Amino acid sequence: MGFLMDGLDAEDYDRTYNDRDLLRRILSYFRPKLGAMILVAVMIVLGSAAQAAIPTLGSLAVDAIADGTIGDVGWLLIAGVLGTGVLSWGFNYVRQKNSAKVTGDVVLSLREDAFDAVLKRDLSFYDETPSGKIVSRVTSDTDDFATVSTLTMDLISQVLMVGFVTVLLFVRSVELALLTLLVVPVVMGLALLFRRLARVSTRRAQRSLSRVNANLQETMGGIAVAKNFRQEQQVYDEFRPINRQSYQVTLRQGFVFSAIFPVLFLVAGLATVALVRLGGASVVAGGLSAGDWYLFLQGVSLFWFPLTSIAAFWSQFQQGLSASERVFALIDAPPRVVQTDSRPAGRLAGRIEFEGVTFGYDPAHPVLNGFDLVIEAGETVALVGHTGAGKSTLSKLITRFYEFQDGRLLIDGRDIRTLELGSFRKQIGAVPQAPFLFSGTVADNIRYPRPEATDEEVLAAASAVGGGDWIEALPNGLETDVGEHGRALSMGQRQLVALARLLVQDPAIVVLDEATASVDPLTEAQIQEGLDVVLAGRTSIVIAHRLSTIEHVDRIIVLDHGRIVEEGDHGTLLAAGGRYCQVYNTYFRHQSPNYKAGSGFVPVTSS
Numbered sequence: 001m002g003f004l005m006d007g008l009d010a011e012d013y014d015r016t017y018n019d020r021d022l023l024r025r026i027l028s029y030f031r032p033k034l035g036a037m038i039l040v041a042v043m044i045v046l047g048s049a050a051q052a053a054i055p056t057l058g059s060l061a062v063d064a065i066a067d068g069t070i071g072d073v074g075w076l077l078i079a080g081v082l083g084t085g086v087l088s089w090g091f092n093y094v095r096q097k098n099s100a101k102v103t104g105d106v107v108l109s110l111r112e113d114a115f116d117a118v119l120k121r122d123l124s125f126y127d128e129t130p131s132g133k134i135v136s137r138v139t140s141d142t143d144d145f146a147t148v149s150t151l152t153m154d155l156i157s158q159v160l161m162v163g164f165v166t167v168l169l170f171v172r173s174v175e176l177a178l179l180t181l182l183v184v185p186v187v188m189g190l191a192l193l194f195r196r197l198a199r200v201s202t203r204r205a206q207r208s209l210s211r212v213n214a215n216l217q218e219t220m221g222g223i224a225v226a227k228n229f230r231q232e233q234q235v236y237d238e239f240r241p242i243n244r245q246s247y248q249v250t251l252r253q254g255f256v257f258s259a260i261f262p263v264l265f266l267v268a269g270l271a272t273v274a275l276v277r278l279g280g281a282s283v284v285a286g287g288l289s290a291g292d293w294y295l296f297l298q299g300v301s302l303f304w305f306p307l308t309s310i311a312a313f314w315s316q317f318q319q320g321l322s323a324s325e326r327v328f329a330l331i332d333a334p335p336r337v338v339q340t341d342s343r344p345a346g347r348l349a350g351r352i353e354f355e356g357v358t359f360g361y362d363p364a365h366p367v368l369n370g371f372d373l374v375i376e377a378g379e380t381v382a383l384v385g386h387t388g389a390g391k392s393t394l395s396k397l398i399t400r401f402y403e404f405q406d407g408r409l410l411i412d413g414r415d416i417r418t419l420e421l422g423s424f425r426k427q428i429g430a431v432p433q434a435p436f437l438f439s440g441t442v443a444d445n446i447r448y449p450r451p452e453a454t455d456e457e458v459l460a461a462a463s464a465v466g467g468g469d470w471i472e473a474l475p476n477g478l479e480t481d482v483g484e485h486g487r488a489l490s491m492g493q494r495q496l497v498a499l500a501r502l503l504v505q506d507p508a509i510v511v512l513d514e515a516t517a518s519v520d521p522l523t524e525a526q527i528q529e530g531l532d533v534v535l536a537g538r539t540s541i542v543i544a545h546r547l548s549t550i551e552h553v554d555r556i557i558v559l560d561h562g563r564i565v566e567e568g569d570h571g572t573l574l575a576a577g578g579r580y581c582q583v584y585n586t587y588f589r590h591q592s593p594n595y596k597a598g599s600g601f602v603p604v605t606s607s
């Protein structure tokens with residue numbers, strides 16, 4: 001059981017809505033479709049009446065055969081059955097057409113709302129939630145939700161038909177009708193019991209499917225790396241248990257669902273046997289006509305079918321409900337990053353001040369504890385330190401990925417929480433290690449932060465980076481298609497595009513996570529030149545991985561376990577022989593042009 005349920009826990013933002021709230025929320029999506037739904041309801045009533053009329057006509061025919069009048073009324077009855085059949089088809093057609101439209105429209109708006117909510121989520125949300133799981137909520141969960149509306153309409157139509165049939169049965173024989181109805185509470189009791197089981201197993205099945213999706217998504221994203229390292233087998237080995245878990249959980253769901261029918265059919269079968277026996281005896285004794293008896297037997301099957309499908313309905317209905325719960329939870333997920341005000345940031349100078357900032361991804365385990373740091377406007381600072389020291393964490397707080405728990409973070413002396421996020425982010429240029437390029441041309445990607453930028457502005461930005469020579473190396477210059485995720489460009493070219501993009505954005509603060517991938521010396525020089533141009537006049541925080549960067553920045557900050565252990569410029573720090581030298585020996589020493597294996601160590605004299 002443990003293995004079976006591994007990884008099927010709810011997401012952080014999942015919640016349980018009470019039935020009333022959930023229903024109210026669902027109905028709010030249907031309210032705009034009231035007209036079409038009324039039409040559907042009318043068609044359901046007419047269609048159900050037409051369906052109930054056919055066995056009645058049949059029973060009249062049986063009676064007519066019994067009393068020998070079939071020759072006179074036969075054609076009339078045939079015409080009646082034909083007419084009712086055609087009408088029934090017509091009612092059904094109008095109903096299906098309109099209900100498909102209602103369902104489609106509801107899914108459309110729900111999916112739009114879900115996608116809108118996804119776009120509004122904090123960046124920490126994407127840091128923590130596998131994209132496959134998000135995709136699954138926006139696609140398959142909204143689809144499952146649609147089944148709720150289809151099923152509800154089916155249920156209403158079936159309940160109505162049961163109503164018509166019940167009235168007919170009571171008109172013919174009160175005793176037999178009561179006998180038929182006796183079994184209803186048993187069936188409904190079983191259905192309700194089943195409902196609880198179905199809800200739990202359905203939720204698990206949905207979660208296991210989204211786990212499969214998340215795994216697939218991640219695998220596809222990193223397929224090149226996996227293949228490079230010949231890790232196909234390991235990738236497969238990771239997928240297998242997740243897929244098997246989905247199989248097991250879905251199988252279990254199937255077992256739960258299929259268990260109910262044999263039980264229900266058994267109860268229904270016993271009731272039919274009793275009716276055949278008692279009704280038959282009544283016909284023989286003359287208390288009931290043959291036509292009535294026929295109507296009862298037909299009526300019972302008309303009666304049972306909806307009852308059993310109401311029971312089955314619960315399972316799918318629950319599936320739809322828990323899917324809608326998942327979509328609403330996504331839409332309602334509270335933001336982590338909370339602004340206390342929304343004052344326009346305006347053009348910032350770029351002074352950044354951490355004042356006693358405490359932050360932990362898990363608040364119980366802070367990564368930063370009472371952290372202080374001032375970065376002056378226009379200063380270029382390199383953050384260095386061993387892996388896990390807290391370099392990315394600092395940049396994620398400045399870019400407002402995450403909410404810190406204590407202290408203050410001031411930008412130009414203003415509390416970062418009081419700035420309107422949209423205008424603040426326009427002033428922040430963040431460049432990740434592997435810059436992401438969207439499908440389209442190089443020019444489209446450079447223009448991305450400011451779509452109204454003219455061709456001249458785009459060309460000027462591209463030319464300013466690395467002297468612009470790199471554009472000539474592209475097969476179609478700035479019109480070169482970058483391919484999916486920029487795969488048609490080299491790593492170095494992607495970085496140059498990202499730098500040109502920054503120039504078009506013109507932010508006051510740049511947060512740059514330097515690429516670790518090595519590029520050829522020419523591109524390296526172009527990137528360095530590009531950086532000089534792009535960072536000039538802006539406050540820059542560089543998570544440094546390149547020797548040429550640390551040699552040129554105004555100040556290097558050495559971090560260790562979320563604390564500043566040393567700061568100063570490259571020369572001074574090297575001379576000091578402290579913690580910086582350890583970091584230098586580990587990460588930067590070998591990048592020197594004069595490097596020979598095993599050489600270039602800087603002696604560490606204090607730490």
Ligand SMILES: Nc1ncnc2c1ncn2[C@@H]1O[C@H](COP(=O)(O)OP(=O)(O)OP(=O)(O)O)[C@@H](O)[C@H]1O
Nearest residue numbers: 127361362367385386387388389390391392393394
């Ligand atoms: N999304 C996250 N959730 C939980 N813990 C995290 C998360 N990101 C980072 N951490 C933890 O926070 C600490 C600081 O990580 P951070 O990424 O800031 O280090 P870093 O100095 O940037 O390291 P690297 O050079 O490897 O990127 C580490 O202990 C890390 O495990």
